[in-house]
Amino acid sequence: MANQGNGNIIQLEDGWNNVIKRGAIDVLERTLDDGFGTSFEPKEYIRIYTTCYDMCTQRSPYNWSRDLYQRHGETIEQYLRNTVLPALQDKTGQGGTILLNELKHRWSNHQIMNKWLKKFFTYLDRYYVKHHSLPTLEQAGLQRFKEEIYQNVKEDATAAIIALVDEEREGGIIDKTLVKSIVELYESMGMGSLDSYTADFETPFLEATRAYYARKREDWITKDSTPDYLIKVEKALNEEKVRVVEYLNPASEPKLRRVVEDEILQKVQMNLLEKEGSGCRVLLANDKSEDLQRMFHLFSRLDSGLQPMANIVESFITEMGNACIDKRQTRLDSGEKDKNDDPEFVKSLIDLHEKYLGVIREIFASHHLFQKALKNSFEEIINNDVGQFSNAELMSTFCDRVLKSGGEKLSEMEVEQSLDRIESVGQRLLNQRSASDDAEKLMIAKLKVQCGTQFTSKMEGMLNDLAIGNDTKVEFDKYVAKQPPINLSFSPQILTTGFWPSYKSPEIVIPENMTKCLEMFKEWHDVTHTKRKLTWVHSLGNATVRATFGKKSYDLQVTTLQAVALNAFNDGSTLGLEELQKSLNLDLETLKPLMHSLSCGKHKVITKSPASNKINSTDTFTANAKFTCNMRKIRIPMASIEASHSKARVDEDRSYAIEAVIVRIMKARKTMKHQQLISEVLSQLAFFKPQPRVIKKRIEALIDREYLERSADDQQQYNVSFLFFHVCIAH
């Protein structure tokens, strides 16, 4: 500490030249240039630091802070201008890597220089810089580098990096550390922001990338099949992702990805999907699940990129379905009888559905667009009817059969069938012929998943009725026990109107002994449930009849209607069809199948004369005294008098659905143009697409019922009617 005390003021030039320049700056420049590393002995460092400190703490006019700050900047500037820039300019034109290496070298030198200078002059940072709000020594140093070097070489450097990246894209090995350090230089030049990186490097880089992949796209799309192309896309996308991690700024990742996706996916999306011989359709047809999966993943990256693919899937499945239908058509054309169940056909449709349900789950990750595609296509297929029976009817008959026999477990069924199914299920439950309640429950659960609650609430209601039915039976039995005994056992089942389909109920004349049971139940029921109305649906009942033929007696399991008919022959009389019709009060449509089941089936408990397989109005009937059978217990099946999946019934259900939608819309809108209403109705109906005429008829029906009225001024417009309008307001 030689220069302490009042008399030892350090003059500016003296301190600068003798200590700082000679001891620090010259040494620094020399060691940087010879490349053997730069370091200062602590003792030396302290001497320089102290000189700076003294020069900055001497009283005015001998305080040299301002001069030292200025000379610090000039020192760096001169070194950069006189030494570094010429060296770099020397390397320009010798190849990108050489330039980049030199730049890397010079940049790291600068960092060393900047670091030491900061250390020597650090006292400036503490007071002078703070006090005058100047750039810190480090910032000033960087700023000089940016002005003197960076601005001059950035374009060449960027071009050099782009060239290296392209080289790597083509499979070459490049010096990634070199690129990474230059990228760091770009980052530093933003002085705390990414602006320099973005403007000077990223933007040109992305442009170059776009151009690169545009070239690749043109090349690949002509040469490669869709799967091969997509493999390359997948690879490219992965590589670019790795590239960012390895030597670019993470902020570039999404931008780079978008550029690449745009160039090699978006721009050729339709070409890829529809490519002849290897497009999406072909992949579907050949079950190329891996390729499809890749295609799905890649296109799912694009905005709404999956829709075109889903469209293709939809039209493909529809085509497959129509092929099944065509096959059926061909069989029908070749003279095969059109029955209301066609297992082969139904099976093929179910298999088709199952298959693509699997495909959508496994390959398309159950994406909603694809689920919708499947649903749409099957809607279309199911409504494409050939032959006498609708596909929906075939399906529901098939279902019914499967459940009745309790055979194979049901696979997924079509949404479209749900309406029919409600009825089929209803009949099976009542006839107590269901293979198992569990199977029905399972089925309902499945339907619920597929169709939503409004479709299954009815069925749940049905099952609930049956559950309550058991309790009712117990209570009723208690009641019966207290009454005078009757020689028939009797168990009623109560069905809640609304849950069950409306059944045809012939007003058959019930024999007296059976009437007693009915009356007894009615009495009990009226007492227990005072506000309910009881209606008998005999067509759904079952009975066990003990019949004696000769010496042997049999238990015949029959329907209530059959039992009543059998009762008529109890006295051994011979009756004609017309007589029967009168005494039983049945119409011929019900009576004919009824008598057919008793006299023409497997078990002919009634003899028909003349014997034939058809019921004619002139036939006469008598009990078959000679009837024998190995079994004691015989079930005599009868064709259901309900055409359970009739078109009329479906149409009826649909009418309600359409009307409900119309009312809902009009309730909200109060007034609406015809066209708007029709299209709104179509868009709100989830499970079927009625013809406009069908909707129109429902509108007319609502006009007749005074829910709606035609606008007085505009024939094309409907208004909510006055009365109904007030109901709307009131709600």
Place this chain on the structure above:
Amino acid sequence: MASRKRKATTTSSTNISPSNKMWSSSSSASAGRRKKSAAASTVSGGGSAGRSRGAGKSGWDESRANEMFDAIVEEDSPDTADMEGISKLCTLLSLDPYEDIRVLVLLWKLGATKKPSEIQRDEFITGSCNMNFDSVEKLRELIPSLDTGFLDMEEFRDFYKFCFQFNRTGTHKTLDKDLVVALLKMTLSVDSPPRISPTRLSTFCEFLETNTDESYSKITLDQWRSFLDFSLEYKDDDGGFEGYDEGESAWPVLIDEYVEFMEKRNGTKKK
């Protein structure tokens, strides 16, 4: 009114149609002077309200009007004249109750809208006051004014609707097809010039008669009214329906099918 006997019925009807469209003058219906108080007085019935009305009308006497009504009703239902009662009135007026359209015009002007096929005492009293008659003689003088030719289109529309409503049975909301055909011919072919083209009328009747669709065995009010509106909008009587587009049209399906029927017919004719 179409040759079909009707019975008066006691079941109530939900119809609440146009009590506000009663016309004060019978001789010049086209002048269209609307009596605003008519709706209110219809509801209040023939009692005290009738008297107060009587004061305003020269020579109209409520008690005489009541006597007129008494003469045509049966003792067991003194406040309702069914078709039998209306027939009695017609005989007094020398009109054919089942064939003469003027009877329907009279009933419409009287405001017999509460129930089909009958006129209530209060309707008759209010109506006779409005038309200013209290004797058969006075009414007979009004008969010439009952010609449908005097009605302007707005009035005619209302009358046309009334014809449907009045010819219903009890609470039924529809008319049998046969009756509709007879009524159409009766209401739409008497005026000169005709309200709608005669060809349109005859082809539509033919379409209805030959149609085997079960759902068209009955015709609704909406279909009935739409036919008139449709015929007025598509006046062309050579069977062309320029601008008619089923996809766009809000016309009832019955009209769509009629157009289809005509186009098929004309198409085959050309060939």
